[in-house]
Amino acid sequence: MITVTLQYFAQLREQAGAGGERLTTTAGSLGDLYDELRARHGFSLPADALKVAVNTQFSDWGRPLCDGDTIVFIPPVAGG
Amino acid sequence: MSRFDLSGETVDIAALRASLQSSGSGGFCTFEGWVRDSNDGRDVDGLDYEAYDALARAEGERILQEAIARYGVDDVRCVHRVGQLHVGDLAVWIGVAAAHRDEAFRACRYVIDEIKHRLPIWKKEHYLDGDTAWVACTHEHEHARHDSPPAPFTPDYSRQTRLKEVGEAGQAKLGAARVLVIGAGGLGCPVLSYLAGAGVGTLGIIDGDRLEASNLHRQTMYDARDVGAFKARLAAKRIAALNPTVAVQTWTEPLHAGNATEVFAQFDLVVECTDDMGSRYLSNDAALLAGKPLILASVHQYEGQLQVVSARPGASCLRCLWPHEPAPGLAGSCAESGVLGPVPGVLGALQAAEALKILLDIPRQDDGVLLLYNLLDHTSQRLSIDPASGCAAHGGCVEVARRAMARAQNLSLSFNQLDDAIAAGFTLVDVREPREIALEPLDAPSRQCPSSQVGDRLAELAGDRVLLVCASGRRSDYAARVLREKGLGDVHSLAGGVNALKRSA
Numbered sequence: 001m002i003t004v005t006l007q008y009f010a011q012l013r014e015q016a017g018a019g020g021e022r023l024t025t026t027a028g029s030l031g032d033l034y035d036e037l038r039a040r041h042g043f044s045l046p047a048d049a050l051k052v053a054v055n056t057q058f059s060d061w062g063r064p065l066c067d068g069d070t071i072v073f074i075p076p077v078a079g080g
Numbered sequence: 081m082s083r084f085d086l087s088g089e090t091v092d093i094a095a096l097r098a099s100l101q102s103s104g105s106g107g108f109c110t111f112e113g114w115v116r117d118s119n120d121g122r123d124v125d126g127l128d129y130e131a132y133d134a135l136a137r138a139e140g141e142r143i144l145q146e147a148i149a150r151y152g153v154d155d156v157r158c159v160h161r162v163g164q165l166h167v168g169d170l171a172v173w174i175g176v177a178a179a180h181r182d183e184a185f186r187a188c189r190y191v192i193d194e195i196k197h198r199l200p201i202w203k204k205e206h207y208l209d210g211d212t213a214w215v216a217c218t219h220e221h222e223h224a225r226h227d228s229p230p231a232p233f234t235p236d237y238s239r240q241t242r243l244k245e246v247g248e249a250g251q252a253k254l255g256a257a258r259v260l261v262i263g264a265g266g267l268g269c270p271v272l273s274y275l276a277g278a279g280v281g282t283l284g285i286i287d288g289d290r291l292e293a294s295n296l297h298r299q300t301m302y303d304a305r306d307v308g309a310f311k312a313r314l315a316a317k318r319i320a321a322l323n324p325t326v327a328v329q330t331w332t333e334p335l336h337a338g339n340a341t342e343v344f345a346q347f348d349l350v351v352e353c354t355d356d357m358g359s360r361y362l363s364n365d366a367a368l369l370a371g372k373p374l375i376l377a378s379v380h381q382y383e384g385q386l387q388v389v390s391a392r393p394g395a396s397c398l399r400c401l402w403p404h405e406p407a408p409g410l411a412g413s414c415a416e417s418g419v420l421g422p423v424p425g426v427l428g429a430l431q432a433a434e435a436l437k438i439l440l441d442i443p444r445q446d447d448g449v450l451l452l453y454n455l456l457d458h459t460s461q462r463l464s465i466d467p468a469s470g471c472a473a474h475g476g477c478v479e480v481a482r483r484a485m486a487r488a489q490n491l492s493l494s495f496n497q498l499d500d501a502i503a504a505g506f507t508l509v510d511v512r513e514p515r516e517i518a519l520e521p522l523d524a525p526s527r528q529c530p531s532s533q534v535g536d537r538l539a540e541l542a543g544d545r546v547l548l549v550c551a552s553g554r555r556s557d558y559a560a561r562v563l564r565e566k567g568l569g570d571v572h573s574l575a576g577g578v579n580a581l582k583r584s585a
Contacts, residue, residue: 009452009454010383011410011417013381019454045406045410049402049410051402056463057464058464058465074385074450074452075410076385077378077380077384078355079266079355079378079379079419079424080266080268
């Protein structure tokens with residue numbers, strides 16, 4: 001089990017009802033983690049519409065999780 | 081299009097009035113000048129008007145443009161007669177359409193006063209006693225005073241030229257600079273205000289929307305009485321008041337793939353301030369193809385994003401982050417998600433700061449970075465974009481932009497009624513949601529397929545000449561781009577959607 005810190009932006013923050021959370025997970029990769037979160041929070045956006053960053057670096061969805069990672073999901077936003 | 085005309089024929093008032101009619105205009109004011117039967121105590125039989133044609137037309141056009149910029153009216157027309165006229169004939173006709181009566185009256189007054197004063201037109205009066213005399217049309221002695229006379233104004237940029245990075249040399253750079261601002265809303269207001277205040281020589285403003293009351297909590301250049309007027313024109317008027325030395329060009333139609341690169345090429349820098357994802361991707365592609373730096377920002381509720389696309393070789397772009405434009409609705413909007421007024425104010429101020437830094441060559445570190453701001457907890461994140469992980473794998477940003485721009489050519493088509501599209505061989509596909517279609521069905525045979533599903537129903541549409549229809553044109557534009565990317569060639573979108581059909585009806 002790995003514990004990570006999650007941060008949500010824009011629509012994801014709205015749909016999760018929080019700006020972030022700490023989570024203990026068995027997900028193997030960032031992609032698996034997002035699938036898990038999508039099922040839990042009902043996120044409307046598919047992973048391919050998002051960018052994901054780990055410890056302030058943009059990352060690949062296949063990247064394995066490490067204990068203590070700070071993971072940020074970033075959707076494009078359109079308001080002006 | 082020329083708004084001013086000189087005419088040797090009787091003026092067709094009905095046609096002029098019709099040309100000014102618009103659903104957004106709530107006030108219409110006309111002035112007519114007639115030939116009178118006396119002047120300075122002498123009985124007049126008729127007169128001849130003679131004009132220095134080219135100069136009168138050019139000056140007349142200028143006066144009408146000034147009236148639009150100064151009073152923010154929707155449109156103005158003026159015809160001045162030349163040739164022989166009799167007592168009672170119409171000599172000059174002016175019509176002004178505006179959101180409200182006040183600016184219509186004031187613009188109308190401005191136009192007739194300026195015409196009397198500035199147009200090179202002379203009249204030869206024929207008197208009942210057989211005599212004639214040339215009389216100047218100008219009324220020098222009673223030149224009208226308008227509410228904001230063009231008093232001489234010398235800008236004072238000392239508070240910024242004192243910065244060693246600016247100085248007089250930097251100020252000269254700003255004065256020579258041309259900046260295009262797309263969207264004059266929540267982001268555009270601070271961008272335009274700061275750039276005009278800083279003395280940027282030329283500002284281009286593109287916005288097809290009219291001001292709504294719901295804009296006023298975040299769009300700080302406008303007044304309650306401006307509701308209903310084109311924002312591009314209101315913004316031009318505000319800039320003329322703020323810094324009259326700034327030259328302003330306005331567009332009241334959004335850009336499209338057919339003209340975006342060409343318009344970008346006329347400017348040094350572009351600031352994207354719309355709330356439209358389609359516009360942001362179009363601006364990204366046009367900036368890369370024209371080789372102009374682009375400053376993108378967008379907001380959602382209490383947060384914002386900022387990205388500078390430098391358009392230099394090897395740098396990253398919007399498509400490096402999110403290769404495909406998200407479907408309308410997925411990316412949210414101020415109307416759907418809500419926004420606190422100062423949020424676009426903060427992001428717009430950041431865009432203005434980036435624009436000035438680029439124009440002044442102040443060292444910057446923000447290219448190739450996505451900046452995230454959260455105004456709830458004052459956190460910001462600076463995420464470096466690795467150019468090798470984005471468009472590089474698909475031929476590079478410029479090549480990706482070139483392909484996207486080529487696919488988007490002649491995407492949206494205008495029709496006054498759907499029967500015309502059917503006569504032109506189109507199969508209509510209504511991409512609205514079933515509940516919208518039930519409320520307002522199309523008055524022509526059509527297939528139905530919600531915009532979010534068109535990509536999955538490619539086979540049904542292949543081989544047909546397809547015209548996609550939605551409420552505003554936004555979803556049908558998006559769906560047409562998706563279908564073209566998947567290889568369908570003859571797919572188009574109805575420009576302006578059902579709303580445009582209703583307007584033309």
